[in-house]
Amino acid sequence: MATATGLPPIFIDAATVRSTLTYKSLIRHLQNSLPAATTSLQSPLRHTHNTSSTSSLLLMPSWSLSPSLPYTGIKIVTHHPHNSTLNLPSIHANYVLFNSLTGQTLASIDGTELTLHRTSCVSALASHFLSREDSETLLMIGAGSLAPHLIKAHLTARPNINKVLVWNRRVENAKTLVEKLRNEGDFVRVCFEVSEGGLEEAVAAADVVSCATNSETALVAGSAVKGGAHVDLVGSFTPSMRECDDEAIRRGRVFVDCDAAVEEAGELVGALERGVIGRSEILGNLVDLIKREKIGRRDSEEITVFKSVGSAVVDLLSAQLVYETLMKKKDDH
Known part of the structure; x- marks a missing residue:
């Protein structure tokens, strides 16, 4: 047209x-x-x-x-x-x-x-296939410009979520975002809270963990991720950037938005180089999930990981x- x-x-x-x-x-x-x-x-x-x-x-x-x-x-x-x-x-x-x-x-x-809209909607679409339908708690790691979009997109894809925790290195930024979301009133039955405790404690409480930062050191500890959780990694797009540790990759069933993620995302590049996983353990991309050529979530206890780097x-x-x-x-x- x-x-x-x-x-x-x-x-x-x-x-x-x-x-x-x-x-x-x-x-x-x-x-x-x-x-x-x-x-x-x-x-x-x-x-x-x-x-x-x-x-x-x-x-x-x-x-x-x-x-x-x-x-x-x-x-x-x-x-x-x-x-x-x-x-x-x-x-x-x-x-x-x-x-x-x-x-x-x-x-x-x-x-x-x-970019803010397309990135958040890609994560939400992946969550449709990878997170549990009965997910109730979302943890947002990072409080930058992408965070509110990811939160709203995830809430659109998973309407059973009723609690959103926001964790950020600078707590005042998390507080500002939570106040903004409360005041907008788009999701009146959702409780928005600042996570002021330890990050591992917040990760352990979440059914969906979404991470959008510029971090070059792992934030999401795989040992803290609970059974049945879905981990959504958005921030890294170079081999030096990394939002989760090797244990999160090892424990999860890993999917990507596009094949470039294997070459660009530090979490995957590092895990492959260190032999934490093999290339065959990156199970598919978003199109594979949409076409049902690859099975996303198989049961309520497995951990799923989705890594996106963005695509043209x-x-x-x-x-x-x-x-x-x-x-x-x-x-x-």
């Missing part, structure tokens, strides 16, 4: 992305479209360039070979981990969407907001949903 040639490209800012996407609609769109998209979309591994000793530039292109999905897109991302000291997000991004048949620029989309395919599908939803609204008016 790309626009006709000659129409000017549109700019879709963060507020418009927020008002256009819902977690439910994006989760459903990804579940319905990802299997076919993996065969029609070409997506090389992301380009990563160090722009300083601590900052980096990432380029994530993807293009369709199918006339039924006539899009080419690229996300341009900057990562400045020390931005927290400036009270700024560590990641900024822009997404440019083109018509793949004509090369015409269709839209420039706030890539930061798009999901970016393009998310941009498609935003763009086509807006175009439909314009046509309706």
